Amino acid sequence: MDEFIIELEGLTKKYGDFVAVDHLDLSIHKGEIFGLLGPNGAGKSTTILMMLGLTEPTSGNVSVCGISSTVHPIEVKRRVGYLPDDVGFYDQLSGRENLLYTARLNRLSWKEAERRVDDLLARVGLQEASGKKAGKYSRGMRQRLGLADVLVKNPEVIILDEPTLGIDPIGVKEFLELIVVLSREEQITVLLSSHHLHQVQQVCDRVGIFVAGKLLAQGNISELSRTLFSDKEPYVIEVGLDFSTAEGMDAMEAVKSHLLGLEGIASVRVDKGRLSIGSTSDMTAEVARILVNAGFGLKYLNTKEYGLDDIYTKYFEGGEVYGKTA
Amino acid sequence: MEKLHNAVRRLREIPWIAKVSGTIHRFTQHMEERRALATSHPFWVIVQKEVTDHVRSWRFNILLFLILLTCFGSLYTSITNLVEETRKANDADDPFFFLKLFTLSDGSLPPFHVFIGFLGPLLGIGLGFDAINSEQNSGTLSRIMAQPIHRDYLINAKFTAALLVIGVMFFALGFLVMGFGIFIIGIPPTVEEFFRIICFLLLSVLYVAFWLNLSVFLSIRFRQAATSALTAIAVWLFFTVFYQIIVNLVARAMLPSEAASPQQLIGYQQFILNLMRVVPSQLYTDATTTLLVPSVRSLGPLTMEQAYGAIPSPLPLGQSLLIVWPQLTGLVAATVVCFALSYVSFMRKEIRSR
Numbered sequence: 001m002d003e004f005i006i007e008l009e010g011l012t013k014k015y016g017d018f019v020a021v022d023h024l025d026l027s028i029h030k031g032e033i034f035g036l037l038g039p040n041g042a043g044k045s046t047t048i049l050m051m052l053g054l055t056e057p058t059s060g061n062v063s064v065c066g067i068s069s070t071v072h073p074i075e076v077k078r079r080v081g082y083l084p085d086d087v088g089f090y091d092q093l094s095g096r097e098n099l100l101y102t103a104r105l106n107r108l109s110w111k112e113a114e115r116r117v118d119d120l121l122a123r124v125g126l127q128e129a130s131g132k133k134a135g136k137y138s139r140g141m142r143q144r145l146g147l148a149d150v151l152v153k154n155p156e157v158i159i160l161d162e163p164t165l166g167i168d169p170i171g172v173k174e175f176l177e178l179i180v181v182l183s184r185e186e187q188i189t190v191l192l193s194s195h196h197l198h199q200v201q202q203v204c205d206r207v208g209i210f211v212a213g214k215l216l217a218q219g220n221i222s223e224l225s226r227t228l229f230s231d232k233e234p235y236v237i238e239v240g241l242d243f244s245t246a247e248g249m250d251a252m253e254a255v256k257s258h259l260l261g262l263e264g265i266a267s268v269r270v271d272k273g274r275l276s277i278g279s280t281s282d283m284t285a286e287v288a289r290i291l292v293n294a295g296f297g298l299k300y301l302n303t304k305e306y307g308l309d310d311i312y313t314k315y316f317e318g319g320e321v322y323g324k325t326a
Numbered sequence: 327m328e329k330l331h332n333a334v335r336r337l338r339e340i341p342w343i344a345k346v347s348g349t350i351h352r353f354t355q356h357m358e359e360r361r362a363l364a365t366s367h368p369f370w371v372i373v374q375k376e377v378t379d380h381v382r383s384w385r386f387n388i389l390l391f392l393i394l395l396t397c398f399g400s401l402y403t404s405i406t407n408l409v410e411e412t413r414k415a416n417d418a419d420d421p422f423f424f425l426k427l428f429t430l431s432d433g434s435l436p437p438f439h440v441f442i443g444f445l446g447p448l449l450g451i452g453l454g455f456d457a458i459n460s461e462q463n464s465g466t467l468s469r470i471m472a473q474p475i476h477r478d479y480l481i482n483a484k485f486t487a488a489l490l491v492i493g494v495m496f497f498a499l500g501f502l503v504m505g506f507g508i509f510i511i512g513i514p515p516t517v518e519e520f521f522r523i524i525c526f527l528l529l530s531v532l533y534v535a536f537w538l539n540l541s542v543f544l545s546i547r548f549r550q551a552a553t554s555a556l557t558a559i560a561v562w563l564f565f566t567v568f569y570q571i572i573v574n575l576v577a578r579a580m581l582p583s584e585a586a587s588p589q590q591l592i593g594y595q596q597f598i599l600n601l602m603r604v605v606p607s608q609l610y611t612d613a614t615t616t617l618l619v620p621s622v623r624s625l626g627p628l629t630m631e632q633a634y635g636a637i638p639s640p641l642p643l644g645q646s647l648l649i650v651w652p653q654l655t656g657l658v659a660a661t662v663v664c665f666a667l668s669y670v671s672f673m674r675k676e677i678r679s680r
Contacts, residue, residue: 045678052472054677074474082472088465092379104371105473111362149469 005030005157005189006051011060013046013213020046022213023060028191028206033183035204036193043213044193045085048159051191052082065156078106081150085162087142091135095126095145098134099152106153113152120148124178140171147178157189164199176203236304237284239275242297255294259287273299368475369483376487380453389449390495396445397499400438404430405510422620422640424515425522427507429618438503439614442496442530443607444566450537451558453488456551457481457542458672463549471677481542481672485665488538493531500527518643525647526617532657533610537562539664546671565605573601599625609657613650620646625653 006028013021021043028034036044049055050062053073062069069076089098096117103113121130124144129137137145143163150158160179164172180203183190194200200207201221208218217224256268259277265287267278277287284303291298337343366374380386407430412423431437436444458481461467470480500523508514515523540561544554577598582590602608616622620640641649 049676049678054468054471074476077472078474080472082469084465084468084472086465087469088467089469090379090466091464092382101371101375102469102473104366105368105470105475107365107368107474109363109365146469153473 003030004028005065006191007061007063008047008051009061011047011050011062012058013043013050013055014058019213021050021057024213024215026208026215026218028189030189031183031187032205033180033190033192033203035200035207036191036210037195037197037200037207038193038210039195042210044210045161047210048082048161048191048193051159052077052080078153079156081153081155081158083143083146083150083158083160083163085165087146087149089134089137089142089145089149091133093134094131095134095137095141096121096130098145099149102149103152108152116152116154117148120151123151123182124148140167140175143167143171143175144178147175147182151182155188157191159191159193161193162195163192164194164196172199179203235279235282235284237275237277237279237287238300238302238304239277239287239291240299240301241273241275241291242299251294251296255290255296258290258294262286368473369479372475372479372483373487373490376484377491380487380491385452386491389445389452393441393445393449393495393499396435396441397438397503399435400431400441401427401503401506403432403435404428404437405507407432408511422516422519423513424504424507424519425618425620427503427511428523428526429615439526439530439618440611443533443610443614446530446534446610447537447562447566447607449492450534450539451541451555451562453491454484454538454541455545455555455558457484457488457545459545459549459551459554462677463551468677477673478669481669485539485542489531489535492534492538496527496530496534500524521643522617522620522646525643526614529610529613529617529654529657532654532661533606536606536657536661536664539661539668543664543668543671546668546675565607569605570602573598576601603653603656606657606660609653609660613653613657616646616650622646622649625649 004027006026008024008026011021011024011026012019024047036047038044046055050057051064051069053062053069053076056070064076065079067075067079089095090101093101099117099120100113103117104110108116118127118130121127124147126141126144126148129141134142134145147160147163150160163179164175167175176199179190179192182188192200192204206218206220207224209216209224252270256270259265259268262283264281264283265277265279269276275291277283282303284301288298288301338347404427408426411426411430428438431440458467461470471477504515504520504523537558541554541558544557545551548554548557580594580597582594586594603612612625616625620642623636623641647654
């Protein structure tokens, strides 16, 4: 798994004074699904364009499949499929004709192209609509056609730029499932850029958070929450207790100090009947036992793991800093 | 129908016919298989697609219809006038009778080459004004650029495809007019006439190529197809209408006094002519008249000394070409400049989705 298929080193792109991508270092393993997460205008698309050799970096290196995208863009584009956000097709041609055109641009013969295109159309569930003009396709159909279009060249890597934008929730679910299946079956590396946390969380093995041209953190979700919230606590246990008397308050204090004495518990906050316990590891069972033994009536117990949402907001809270990139 | 079928079947049963048709059938099948298995260069794939798009588009078909209409209109007037003309002109040995098909007119409809000079730009603009920006706006440009092709393939292929379409169309039209001419007046063209017509057609294609390149350049420059179309038409109108007015104004302002020497007068004439020749349509008109009317000996003023002793006979093709050589070079240069501009700006363009 330690083979890197995409490697970026010190990648920088400037438009005049504006730095779109700032010394970006990123490595992506073969066969993984990597999510590039960031707000609009963070430089995700620019990074992708540089990976494909469609834009020249101001400085730094990009290599995809061991080939430099700046020097040999054609070789890279032969191996990499790219689905731009809001992909367009020739409206006057049918979906099938559009794919055939792409196939022929990739130097497939007619016979080969037809075989492959029909195969892929069936795969993405468009065989009934294959003869329909692409201009009459719905947004979701167009996106699926786009996926088939990307797969025509039999790529090693596919790069999807905001692939789920503007599709309805069911469509998104199906589309993401399709991506996962394809990636696992054909061992295709997938790079997915998005600003939709939940979708990224659903499918990606690893995530990179990208803000204002910089990669702030990368790793899988739990790794990310561990690194980002190491000063705090990755797990929060929320407890609802049944008490109101004065002696209850005393007992509460005792329990609180007891809990704080335990290894792994970082903080305990008490607010009338609610208890909020922050811990560095999963202590839910332990906490429950202590509380019940102390004679409290347990109303509810709830473990919260930090999700991408929290990670995301943590970065975008500093609106002043990132606001100007939006 | 039944009888025909039977006849064909009986024919097929004859052994040697069966053999030959079998061979042909096998051969075509073999070719088809080979074509299905062959991979073509991406450049020609794009050209193929662009040609298909042009031929199937409403825009091209409307332009084609328009040009066909004018073509037959001018053919009609020239043929009706041809009889009159030959009766009038007493020199029966005019060797360039056939060329009159392209140039003769009674004033009600302009002759063929003037029509082409007028409609050619429209055709060029029509085929090129949305070459790049429509692809950008429909989001196909970034998708195509992500395929393993060089960036210049797209623009070169677009140019080649449009030129192919224009070339085929003009040559078809030219040969149609020639064919009708032979059919109706019954006189075949001489070899020289034929080559003059070929030169004229090539020149027309070149002239349209200039406008095509200009509009392709504008289509890269402007994101909206409407803007680029309007700009191209504005340039065209400026050159065909307003430029002449401006030149006339300049000419009037610079009119030399009556006491001016002949040298001054000639210099003045030359200057005004050169001003006019900045315009591509002027170059085209100069070149076509010289090519189609062999009696044209010079495109500028001739002094008495130059004209003295000249034999009043039509020029051979080589000499006519020599006269229009500067015009030809000028047109080629203008076309190349436009193409270079569009090439450079396209290569530098950053391609983003929509």
